[in-house]
Amino acid sequence: MQLNSLKPAAGSKRGAKRVGRGNGSGSGKTCGRGQKGQKARSGSSTPPWFEGGQLPLQMRVPKFGFRSRVGMTTAEVRLGDLEKALDRVAGQDRGTDAQDAKDGVVDLDVLKAANVLSRNVKRARVMLSGSIARPVTVKGLKVTRGARAAIEAAGGRIQDAE
Numbered sequence: 507m508q509l510n511s512l513k514p515a516a517g518s519k520r521g522a523k524r525v526g527r528g529n530g531s532g533s534g535k536t537c538g539r540g541q542k543g544q545k546a547r548s549g550s551s552t553p554p555w556f557e558g559g560q561l562p563l564q565m566r567v568p569k570f571g572f573r574s575r576v577g578m579t580t581a582e583v584r585l586g587d588l589e590k591a592l593d594r595v596a597g598q599d600r601g602t603d604a605q606d607a608k609d610g611v612v613d614l615d616v617l618k619a620a621n622v623l624s625r626n627v628k629r630a631r632v633m634l635s636g637s638i639a640r641p642v643t644v645k646g647l648k649v650t651r652g653a654r655a656a657i658e659a660a661g662g663r664i665q666d667a668e
Contacts, residue, residue: 523538585635612642
């Protein structure tokens, strides 16, 4: 067998349709395009979704939905979770996060180390939900007005609040 003798299997390839070769061929004169109209013209092609100038489907249906990419990396933290995070991380005795937790400092790293927040979270906001009894220092987190009052009432403070 030589490369120049290779050919496709018999019947696997169909010959090209030869249009405009007389009426007897079955596709003469109008070449199978019918009479007149947009699709009969040379060079005309419309996309499959084209509706002849009628308002297209994707413009007729109502629009909905939006997913903020900032919202995907933002989390809400409850007041009660702050105390849980401090207890969990202080018990680990590993690294600077544990030392911060022993000092009563809560930041994003402490919350991640305590598995209160997932690893992909980049910013968090402390919400007024639940209660807090011990004084904590919230560092680098946003805090709602009600949560701020509750933290300060418990003897805590907020640093670097944005």
